[in-house]
Amino acid sequence: MGEFSFIQWIRERQRRRKDVILGIGDDCAAIDVSSDRLCLITTDMLVDGTHFDLEKCTVRDVGRKAIACSISDVAAMGCQATVAVVSICFPNHSTERFARKLYKGIWSIADKYNIEIVGGDIISGDCPLCINVTMLGRDDGLKPIRRSGARVGDMILVTGTLGGSLLGKHLHFKPRLKEGLILNKNFTIHAMIDISDGLTADLNHVLEESHVGAVLYEDQIPISEAAVKMSKETGKIPLYHALSDGEDYELLMTLSKGQAKKILESPLFTKGTFSCIGEVIKNSGIQMKFLDGSVRRIKPRGYEHLKS
Amino acid sequence: MGEFSFIQWIRERQRRRKDVILGIGDDCAAIDVSSDRLCLITTDMLVDGTHFDLEKCTVRDVGRKAIACSISDVAAMGCQATVAVVSICFPNHSTERFARKLYKGIWSIADKYNIEIVGGDIISGDCPLCINVTMLGRDDGLKPIRRSGARVGDMILVTGTLGGSLLGKHLHFKPRLKEGLILNKNFTIHAMIDISDGLTADLNHVLEESHVGAVLYEDQIPISEAAVKMSKETGKIPLYHALSDGEDYELLMTLSKGQAKKILESPLFTKGTFSCIGEVIKNSGIQMKFLDGSVRRIKPRGYEHLKS
Numbered sequence: 078m079g080e081f082s083f084i085q086w087i088r089e090r091q092r093r094r095k096d097v098i099l100g101i102g103d104d105c106a107a108i109d110v111s112s113d114r115l116c117l118i119t120t121d122m123l124v125d126g127t128h129f130d131l132e133k134c135t136v137r138d139v140g141r142k143a144i145a146c147s148i149s150d151v152a153a154m155g156c157q158a159t160v161a162v163v164s165i166c167f168p169n170h171s172t173e174r175f176a177r178k179l180y181k182g183i184w185s186i187a188d189k190y191n192i193e194i195v196g197g198d199i200i201s202g203d204c205p206l207c208i209n210v211t212m213l214g215r216d217d218g219l220k221p222i223r224r225s226g227a228r229v230g231d232m233i234l235v236t237g238t239l240g241g242s243l244l245g246k247h248l249h250f251k252p253r254l255k256e257g258l259i260l261n262k263n264f265t266i267h268a269m270i271d272i273s274d275g276l277t278a279d280l281n282h283v284l285e286e287s288h289v290g291a292v293l294y295e296d297q298i299p300i301s302e303a304a305v306k307m308s309k310e311t312g313k314i315p316l317y318h319a320l321s322d323g324e325d326y327e328l329l330m331t332l333s334k335g336q337a338k339k340i341l342e343s344p345l346f347t348k349g350t351f352s353c354i355g356e357v358i359k360n361s362g363i364q365m366k367f368l369d370g371s372v373r374r375i376k377p378r379g380y381e382h383l384k385s
Numbered sequence: 386m387g388e389f390s391f392i393q394w395i396r397e398r399q400r401r402r403k404d405v406i407l408g409i410g411d412d413c414a415a416i417d418v419s420s421d422r423l424c425l426i427t428t429d430m431l432v433d434g435t436h437f438d439l440e441k442c443t444v445r446d447v448g449r450k451a452i453a454c455s456i457s458d459v460a461a462m463g464c465q466a467t468v469a470v471v472s473i474c475f476p477n478h479s480t481e482r483f484a485r486k487l488y489k490g491i492w493s494i495a496d497k498y499n500i501e502i503v504g505g506d507i508i509s510g511d512c513p514l515c516i517n518v519t520m521l522g523r524d525d526g527l528k529p530i531r532r533s534g535a536r537v538g539d540m541i542l543v544t545g546t547l548g549g550s551l552l553g554k555h556l557h558f559k560p561r562l563k564e565g566l567i568l569n570k571n572f573t574i575h576a577m578i579d580i581s582d583g584l585t586a587d588l589n590h591v592l593e594e595s596h597v598g599a600v601l602y603e604d605q606i607p608i609s610e611a612a613v614k615m616s617k618e619t620g621k622i623p624l625y626h627a628l629s630d631g632e633d634y635e636l637l638m639t640l641s642k643g644q645a646k647k648i649l650e651s652p653l654f655t656k657g658t659f660s661c662i663g664e665v666i667k668n669s670g671i672q673m674k675f676l677d678g679s680v681r682r683i684k685p686r687g688y689e690h691l692k693s
Contacts, residue, residue, distance in 0.1 A: 098423060099529065102594065104461035104578060105427040105522060107529050110418040115406060118503060119413040120519055122472035124510035153412035164430035164517045195426065202432035204512040209472045211428055211519035214413060221407065221415050270412060286410065 078173040080199055087180060087194070094193040097160060106195035108160055108213065117214030117221065119150035125205035129248070136175055138248045139208065140182025146273070147212035148190055148252035149326040153271040154221040155261025156214040158190060158254060163197040166207040179208070190254060219261045222330070227268040227287035231357040232337035236350050237327040239276055240304025240318035247324035257328060259345050269330040275323040277363055281377035283331065284361065292364045292372065293355035301325075321378040331357050388507055391484055395502070398492070402501040405468060414503035416468055416521065425522030425529065427458035433513035437556070444483055446556045447516065448490025454581070455520035456498055456560035457634040461579040462529040463569025464522045466498060466562060472506040474515040487516070498562060527569045530638070535576040535595035539665040540645035544658050545635040547584055548612025548626035555632035565636060567653050577638040583631040585671055589685035591639065592669065600672045600680065601663035609633075629686040639665050 088101045099107040110116055121143065125131050129139050144161065151158040163183060167176060176199075187194060192212070236253055253271070260266050268287055272279045276298070284291055295316065304318035311318075332340070341351055358364075365375045396409045407415040418424055429451065433439050437447050452469065459466040471491060475484060484507075495502055500520070544561055561579070568574050576595055580587045584606070592599055603624065612626035619626075640648070649659055666672075673683045 099531065103529075103532050104458040105425040105464070105529065107462075107524070108424045108426065109422065110424045111422045114417065114419045116416045116418045116424055116521070117413040118416065118468070118470055118519075118521065120470040120472050120504060120506050120517070122474055122506045122508050122515075122517060124474050124508060124512060124515075126512075127508060127510040150412040154415075156413070160426070162426055162428040162519055164428050166430055166432050166515055196428060198428050198430045198517075200430050200432060200435060202435040202513065202515075204432060204434075204515065205510065207430075207432075207474055207510070207512065207515050209428070209430060209506075209517040209519075211426075211470055211517075213424070213426065216415070221411075221413065223407065224411050 078171055078176055083173055083176055083199065086177065091194055092188055094160065094191065097193050097195055100193065100195045108195070113215045115216040115221065117151055117154055117156050117216070118211065119147055120209065120211040121146045122207065122209040124207045131206065134248055136178045137182035139206065140179040141186050142248050143208045143210045144183050144186045145250060145252050147210045148254055149271045151212055151214035152252050152254040152257035153269050153328060154214065155219060155257045155266065155269060156221055157217050157258060158192050158212055158214045160193045160195045161187065161210055161212045163194055164209040165199055166204060167201045168206055169201050169203055171201065222261055222266045222269040224268055224270050224283045225286035227283050227289050227331040227357050229289055229357055229359050231267055231331035232334055232353050233291060233329065233331050233355040233357065234337055234340065234351045234353055235299065235327055235329045237325065238299040238301035239272065239325050239327060240301045240315060240322045241307035242303065242322055242324040244303040244306060246303060250326040252326055253328045256346065256350065260330065263345060264332065264336050264340055266330045266332050269328060272325045272327045272329055273323055275321045275378060276329070277320050277375065277377040279329055280363060283329070290358045290360040290362050291355050292358055292366055295365055295367045297352060297354045299352040387481065391481055391507065394485065395488060399502055400496055402468065402499065405501050405503055408501065408503045414470070416503065421523045423524040423529065425459055425462055425464050425524070426519065427455055428517065428519040429454045430515065430517040432515045439514065442556055444486045445490035447514065448487040449494050450556050451516045451518045452491050452494045452500070453558060453560050453634070455518045456562055457579045459520055459522040460560050460562040460565035461577050461636060462522065463527060463565045463574065463577060464529055465525050465566060466500050466520055466522045468501045468503045469495065469518050469520045470504040471502055472517040474512060475509045476514055477509050477511055479509065530569055530574050530577040532576055532578050532591045533594035535591050535597050535639040535665050537597055537665055537667050539575055539639035540642055540661050541599060541637065541639050541663040541665065542645055542648065542659045542661055543607065543635055543637045545633065546607040546609035547580065547633050547635060548609045548623060548630045549615035550611065550630055550632040552611040552615060554611060558634040560634055561636045564654065564658065568638065571653060572640065572644050572648055574638050574640050577636060580633045580635045580637055581631055583629045583686060584637070585628050585683065585685040587637055588671060591637070598666045598668040598670050599663055600666055600674055603673055603675045605660060605662045607660040
């Protein structure tokens with residue numbers, strides 16, 4: 078693979094944003110931030126065998142996922158994603174065709190979300206494919222929504238349905254950027270996070286940062302069809318997958334009862350986008366209110382990578 | 386290694402900057418850019434076996450180098466480095482002790498340059514150690530110095546001495562951030578780049594972006610002691626190493642004769658920091674004026690990683 082011819086190909090095909098003063102091709106890129114108050118920044122690294130498996134997905138999927146993960150992080154702050162830099166370590170002897178497919182995956186989602194790839198680093202080594210995306214965002218005059226703002230009495234809402242993302246959604250999810258922005262502009266959200274590690278694991282991040290606890294309602298968790306399908310393979314109940322599987326990249330938020338009601342009835346969102354799955358309580362940790370009326374503590378379970 | 390305990394350790398030890406509104410611990414970091422015009426961004430990925438060799442250096446050296454490379458990119462724009470995010474893929478079964486040493490290397494230089502590590506991603510995989518740094522910078526009211534501004538008649542200046550960096554400098558170089566800023570504030574620099582690929586290779590980037598050529602003076606190239614030492618091992622002449630070796634991370638710039646004279650005589654810099662090594666001409670490519678008076682075309686030679 079010719080590194081310079083590949084970079085030239087990227088430079089020619091990259092769509093440009095107006096606020097990018099300097100794109101690919103210099104020591105740094107430069108972005109006009111003169112009308113901004115805050116610059117958001119997030120970074121995600123993905124490596125073959127841990128976050129994806131090139132024997133089970135295409136390299137285009139990998140490019141797509143790498144960008145989408147970072148967009149989801151900006152969405153979780155209720156802010157606007159703008160530009161990204163992408164570093165890739167290709168396994169030695171990778172072909173330029175392979176590299177171009179990766180970039181086509183990157184653009185397939187970057188273009189859709191109006192994100193310009195303003196720079197990067199292309200290297201190779203005796204290693205599996207490794208890709209790192211750093212994404213910048215802007216506040217657009219809004220306050221970023223942190224993990225640490227959950228308050229006792231808050232309702233807990235999530236978008237979409239959960240569980241079994243390994244059956245496909247972990248590669249093809251749509252980051253909730255639009256929803257995050259609408260939420261931040263039109264409602265008062267106390268805390269927000271995207272579900273990458275798993276519902277209970279990510280809820281636990283919010284609870285720990287906010288020094289509160291939560292009770293979840295067993296019958297309100299939005300279980301995905303994939304979770305049901307997955308449960309037939311694993312022998313575990315679908316609820317287990319909805320609670321524990323990672324990489325759904327849905328949004329989880331806490332907010333007052335009044336605001337929650339407004340969101341659930343709002344015409345700004347597609348009907349059924351949100352589920353109210355529980356509430357924030359004083360004690361630490363997560364409890365579950367089961368259908369039989371009993372309330373028991375549950376352990377936050379992290380995302381178990383692709384080992385299964 | 387406990388990922389969360391490690392991140393907690395990082396959060397507690399990280400020095401804070403005033404313009405960082407949100408540091409490590411949320412979906413994104415947030416930086417106050419309300420007084421800035423431009424946000425600079427650069428990213429560098431380093432992998433064991435290609436950019437460093439853990440059999441020949443410490444993991445602390447690796448952390449140091451990863452940050453220093455990115456600072457050098459911001460220096461090459463004549464701007465100020467501010468914050469960074471760091472992604473690390475640790476080989477499976479790495480110890481927390483190993484991880485902490487890497488971070489101590491990162492801080493050893495980040496602290497010195499007042500750079501806050503505002504976020505990152507810690508993963509592991511069946512792969513060699515891989516580290517990615519994305520660095521942000523600010524223009525501080527100055528114009529970033531691009532590669533593309535070289536003009537016919539410009540003098541070509543470099544900082545420091547060149548060649549043989551593999552003998553140690555490639556790990557322990559001091560990025561020329563201060564010099565880059567002084568140059569941008571006090572002089573008119575037409576084009577600038579840092580020498581990472583090698584003198585002729587990086588000069589060639591400037592020439593190609595500026596659509597000009599250059600002639601170098603054989604007797605003016607600042608050959609390092611390391612280049613002389615290296616030549617005894619390789620059998621090549623020291624000049625070869627000064628022209629072709631990479632990773633000296635010195636600055637190369639082009640500017641008018643008058644400005645060059647001012648810099649060479651300026652009390653703002655330590656005496657001997659700069660050498661005038663040639664001039665920009667109309668034709669494309671690089672020529673060398675040899676001591677015997679002959680002028681011959683030379684080929685830009687890229688940096689050959691750690692293969693030697």
